[in-house]
Amino acid sequence: MKISTFIVLIATFLYSNDPIAIVSKVRGDARLKDKNSQKYLNKLDVNSPIYFDSQIITKKKTFVKLIFLDDGSCISIYPETEIIINGSLDKRKILKDVEIVYGLAKIDIVDQLDNEFQIIAPSSKLDCNACDFWLLSNKLDGDKYIKISGDLNISNKSLNSNISLGLDSTLLSIIDKDFNKYKSTINEIKYLESFMLEFDEKIIKNKNNNSNDLTSIKSINTLVIKLKNAANIEKEIILTYTN
DSSP, rough: OOOOOOOOOOOOOOOTTTEEEEEEEEEEEEEEETTOOOOEEEEEETTEOOOOEEEEEETTTOEEEEEEETOOOOOEEEEEEEEEEEEEEETTTEEEEEEEEEEEEEEEEEETTOEEEEEOSSSEEEEEEEEEEEEEEEETTEEEEEEEEEEEEEEEEETEEEEEOOOOEEEEEEEOOOOOOOOHHHHHHEEEEEEEHHTTOOOOEEEEEEEEGGGGGGOOOEEEEEEOOOOOOEEEEEEEEEO
């Protein structure tokens, strides 16, 4: 399933005990726990609600896509990754603060208006208002940011230094080392695209224009999700996707 349009919110009432995001796609075994739990016991499914302080872990051959309920910003979580969803509410707007503990994620941030989306990684912090990028993080190689679009402002927490990332650029941040910025390589791009292809996040277009070719036909589907909060106020989320 490939999400092709952003979420449309019919109602915009958000309270502190409401979910802030929802799972729109799952492949494989993904687990969830809150900050008070010791083990990842809850298995994630499509439509699973995500709250503040949720911690998500993906195993091998696992993929999860989260979509925030206020603006449609999304996080695609790839295999063997752990993230923590933090943040707060301000006048029904979700102030998003996501920690990437380790692993690989693609993050597509819709315009946050007067706020910024914050990403915390082991050696770095990113702030942006509207951007699209990859983040690959592990203890050996540090935090690697690969920019797709938008303005990315990245700081190295150990050196107290900041840098902006240009188009088609990669930035490597390691504890107690200067930033390493360079033009993204073809091998890096192909490596990331291989994950997208594996989990149907990228479709290879068939060059054959034969209208009878089934590979060139896409069906458009609509998924309607209804949620109620503690005050019995209902919100409706409409997802459209192709498969």
